[in-house]
Amino acid sequence: MTMPAKRLEQASPWVLLLLTLLVWQMICSGFNVSEFIFPSPLGIGSALAEHAGLVAGHAWRTYWVTMAGFGLSIVVGVLLGFLIGSSRLAYTAVYPLMTAFNALPKAAFVPILVVWFGIGVGPAVLTAFLISFFPIMVNIATGLATLEPELEDVLRVLGAKRWDVLMKVGLPRSMPYFYGSLKVAITLAFVGTTVSEMTASNEGIGYLLISAGSSMQMGLAFAGLVVVGAMAMAMYELFSVVERRTTGWAHRGSQGH
Numbered sequence: 001m002t003m004p005a006k007r008l009e010q011a012s013p014w015v016l017l018l019l020t021l022l023v024w025q026m027i028c029s030g031f032n033v034s035e036f037i038f039p040s041p042l043g044i045g046s047a048l049a050e051h052a053g054l055v056a057g058h059a060w061r062t063y064w065v066t067m068a069g070f071g072l073s074i075v076v077g078v079l080l081g082f083l084i085g086s087s088r089l090a091y092t093a094v095y096p097l098m099t100a101f102n103a104l105p106k107a108a109f110v111p112i113l114v115v116w117f118g119i120g121v122g123p124a125v126l127t128a129f130l131i132s133f134f135p136i137m138v139n140i141a142t143g144l145a146t147l148e149p150e151l152e153d154v155l156r157v158l159g160a161k162r163w164d165v166l167m168k169v170g171l172p173r174s175m176p177y178f179y180g181s182l183k184v185a186i187t188l189a190f191v192g193t194t195v196s197e198m199t200a201s202n203e204g205i206g207y208l209l210i211s212a213g214s215s216m217q218m219g220l221a222f223a224g225l226v227v228v229g230a231m232a233m234a235m236y237e238l239f240s241v242v243e244r245r246t247t248g249w250a251h252r253g254s255q256g257h
Contacts (some may be wrong), residue, residue, distance in 0.1 A: 010035075022140065036216055054205070057203075063171075066193040068125045070128060073136060073185060076129070077135075078137075080133075095141070102134040106235035120200075124204065131189065136182065140181070150221045176243070209221050212224065
């Protein structure tokens with residue numbers, strides 16, 4: 001890839017974002033859309049600047065609660081993924097049950113979690129965990145379960161035991177799957193936290209969305225949404241950087257495109 005083409009590729013997300021904001025602003029200005037119905041980017045920016053301290057406080061609460069739930073999802077997801085992917089019996093027995101559990105709407109768990117843990121941090125952390133551990137578990141299990149039989153046979157002939165195969169070949173091979181799942185799971189974790197905060201908290205971006213909407217401060221509500229999206233995008237990019245630095249061997253074939 002030539003240098004101009006590479007720079008264009010790197011800048012393309014920002015160019016698309018700028019064009020989207022420009023079109024959005026033109027529609028709002030051209031059709032004289034009320035800020036109480038659908039605020040323009042300038043209106044959202046103005047609300048964000050006006051209430052910067054308030055938004056920052058709620059954003060910080062949402063961020064650390066999401067990270068707590070996300071951290072829990074990594075631990076549980078990796079352990080379950082290792083268990084399911086390393087055993088054909090466990091894969092057959094557990095995977096369908098986990099799939100059925102993942103199909104349940106996680107927002108429906110929030111009232112139950114409130115009864116168990118009360119209003120506050122507990123339901124938000126657990127909702128973030130419940131909605132984000134499944135992609136991690138599935139990708140780890142897939143990376144281990146799809147280890148080539150021929151490769152495993154060769155390693156067995158060389159004297160490797162099942163544990164050696166899993167730890168020295170299976171887990172490294174699962175790393176690209178793992179990082180891919182992290183990038184999906186972190187965005188879901190923010191969704192889980194925000195949904196829980198909307199019904200079971202008096203802090204956080206979710207609570208801010210409800211309070212701003214009830215007082216018809218739509219610019220502030222959209223500012224909260226922008227902040228959540230920005231935090232999720234920042235974490236996504238962080239995992240992308242870590243992935244490129246630690247699993248570059250898995251992507252060497254695409255570096256020339």
